[in-house]
Amino acid sequence: MPRGASGAGIIGRGDVEAVSGHLGRYLQVRPKAAHSRVRRRSVDAEGATLETMPRGFYLRAGFTAAILRRHYALPRPASRRHAENFPRAGGPR
Numbered sequence: 001m002p003r004g005a006s007g008a009g010i011i012g013r014g015d016v017e018a019v020s021g022h023l024g025r026y027l028q029v030r031p032k033a034a035h036s037r038v039r040r041r042s043v044d045a046e047g048a049t050l051e052t053m054p055r056g057f058y059l060r061a062g063f064t065a066a067i068l069r070r071h072y073a074l075p076r077p078a079s080r081r082h083a084e085n086f087p088r089a090g091g092p093r
Contacts, residue, residue, distance in 0.1 A: 014045035016052050026063040032056035 010018050011029075021030040032054045039051040068074050 014043055014047070016042050016044075016055075019055065024060070026060055028058050028060055029055045030058060 010016075010023075019029050021028045023029065036053065038054060040054045041049055042052040044050050065074075065077075069076065
């Protein structure tokens with residue numbers, strides 16, 4: 001996949017299988033199914049139908065936490081390791 005390619009561009013070109021959870025700064029696309037045998041119909045770059053795993057769109061945890069901190073004055077997590085986790089009620093422990 002080309003450097004700087006967006007998930008939306010990849011999906012629009014019909015290369016759904018190339019999309020991974022590593023793409024996207026604020027939004028990521030990840031498998032949505034309970035197991036890998038679940039399949040949905042999709043269309044590839046040539047317009048042919050193929051079976052692929054269903055995918056869901058998720059806001060990244062760090063992005064969501066930043067919004068909540070900014071608008072609800074929640075404390076920052078104590079360590080960088082837990083920076084993407086939503087802070088517990090009562091602040092970090």
